Amino acid sequence: xxxxxPGGASGKMAKMFKSKSKVKERQAAPxxxxxxxxxxxxxxxxxxxPVPSPSRTNTPRRMSLxxxxxxxxxxxxxxxxxxxxxxxxxxLHEVSMSYSFPCKYWLKLTPIILLTATFSSVITSIALxxxxxxxxxxxxxxxxxxxxxxNARYIDLTRSxxxxxxxxxxxxxxTISAGKCSKYIEDFCEVGQEYTYEDHGFVGTEVRFSExxxxxxxxxxxxxxxxxxxxxxxxxxxxxRPFYVIDVTEKVAADPSYTIQAQDILDFEAEGFxxxxxxxxxxxxxxxxxxxxxxxxxxxxxxxxxxVSLEALKLLHLDRKVIMHGVEPLDTDSTDNKLGAAWLxxxxxxxxxxxxxxDEVPDHGCLIxxxxxxxxxxxxxxxxxxxxxxxxxxxxxxxxxxEKFHTNEVGGELNSKAHPLRRGSNGVMTVDxxxxxxxxxxxx
Numbered sequence: 001x002x003x004x005x006p007g008g009a010s011g012k013m014a015k016m017f018k019s020k021s022k023v024k025e026r027q028a029a030p031x032x033x034x035x036x037x038x039x040x041x042x043x044x045x046x047x048x049x050p051v052p053s054p055s056r057t058n059t060p061r062r063m064s065l066x067x068x069x070x071x072x073x074x075x076x077x078x079x080x081x082x083x084x085x086x087x088x089x090x091x092l093h094e095v096s097m098s099y100s101f102p103c104k105y106w107l108k109l110t111p112i113i114l115l116t117a118t119f120s121s122v123i124t125s126i127a128l129x130x131x132x133x134x135x136x137x138x139x140x141x142x143x144x145x146x147x148x149x150x151n152a153r154y155i156d157l158t159r160s161x162x163x164x165x166x167x168x169x170x171x172x173x174x175t176i177s178a179g180k181c182s183k184y185i186e187d188f189c190e191v192g193q194e195y196t197y198e199d200h201g202f203v204g205t206e207v208r209f210s211e212x213x214x215x216x217x218x219x220x221x222x223x224x225x226x227x228x229x230x231x232x233x234x235x236x237x238x239x240x241r242p243f244y245v246i247d248v249t250e251k252v253a254a255d256p257s258y259t260i261q262a263q264d265i266l267d268f269e270a271e272g273f274x275x276x277x278x279x280x281x282x283x284x285x286x287x288x289x290x291x292x293x294x295x296x297x298x299x300x301x302x303x304x305x306x307x308v309s310l311e312a313l314k315l316l317h318l319d320r321k322v323i324m325h326g327v328e329p330l331d332t333d334s335t336d337n338k339l340g341a342a343w344l345x346x347x348x349x350x351x352x353x354x355x356x357x358x359d360e361v362p363d364h365g366c367l368i369x370x371x372x373x374x375x376x377x378x379x380x381x382x383x384x385x386x387x388x389x390x391x392x393x394x395x396x397x398x399x400x401x402x403e404k405f406h407t408n409e410v411g412g413e414l415n416s417k418a419h420p421l422r423r424g425s426n427g428v429m430t431v432d433x434x435x436x437x438x439x440x441x442x443x444x
Contacts, residue, residue: 166296172210176427179204216354217382224345242281243368257304284326307334326352
């Protein structure tokens with residue numbers, strides 16, 4: 001039953017007509033029209049059963065239907081309305097749904113939300129507990145080897161030390177001879193007796209240097225600076241570095257005593273694919289000087305050779321912060337007062353000399369290994385090996401260059417000699433085609 005209203009049947013009809021007019025006005029109104037104004041008497045009682053609302057297009061509104069229909073929260077009042085009007089019933093249904101949704105649906109979703117949050121927390125906790133940064137980094141390091149380095153070209157930039165090494169005016173050639181027993185050992189060796197495969201099962205080699213700077217090596221500050229670092233002070237972190245090679249062969253061909261300028265470095269950075277050379281890297285200069293190295297032992301080291309200007313040294317070591325630079329000649333400085341070498345030493349910088357095979361190394365994209373035998377207090381670092389590690393062009397294109405990385409080297413097995421080793425007149429162990437293998441080695 002609906003409550004009576006003033007005016008009897010005529011009043012009721014008037015209200016019904018008014019309700020229908022209001023609904024039609026709302027349907028004809030464009031989006032974002034003004035709110036519908038319904039009086040409290042136009043709402044049904046709570047006992048009325050709403051008819052499910054038909055599907056409607058999602059027309060944007062300035063406010064929700066609940067705000068439009070019931071701004072004063074009087075929808076629960078015993079209000080008279082004509083229920084035979086389907087439009088009025090639809091509007092009433094939307095009002096009731098807007099009120100019932102928070103209680104009816106949110107309460108049902110609460111356990112699901114709590115369960116999802118708990119599950120996410122547990123998964124995150126397990127993931128953090130099992131995450132091991134070192135293991136992840138270790139896998140990446142090994143992938144670098146298996147993906148890149150195992151297929152790389154390894155170009156040895158170091159010259160072997162021999163009794164015929166050309167040396168500068170400050171050095172003398174080394175002497176190499178058989179290693180000898182220095183202490184009497186009963187039934188094994190006498191003092192001064194040479195070690196041999198036949199008598200002792202092994203051999204030794206004795207090397208004497210009158211000066212520690214020759215061949216390929218790293219120069220350290222202590223050579224020129226009494227407060228400077230020796231080779232045993234150089235940290236192991238220099239072992240593997242990015243490597244760049246700047247080519248000045250044409251300029252040196254035109255002028256054998258060409259002095260490399262800072263502009264040569266800037267041109268290399270501007271014209272190449274590298275941009276600025278990386279901090280902590282090694283930069284070498286390809287000059288072609290090493291091509292005639294084998295003749296220098298007999299003919300002497302030429303008095304004119306390419307060197308690096310002080311301006312270029314400061315650009316590399318101060319601005320670019322390279323770990324060291326390298327050259328093919330046996331010195332970085334051809335000036336009479338050795339200004340560049342003195343500046344390097346007294347500013348605690350490293351540099352390399354006597355590099356070989358730079359003509360086989362690309363100008364960028366390689367790494368270089370830097371090793372030296374850390375004899376305590378040694379003022380030079382020639383007793384080491386420096387190898388360029390470059391992408392294998394056979395792996396990427398048809399070009400072939402550099403030293404092949406043999407399959408057996410990957411497994412650690414080195415190549416055997418075709419004939420036995422014997423010591424030559426200069427003290428160096430070399431292959432002797434006429435030598436007979438000892439029984440000791442035959443049995444192995």
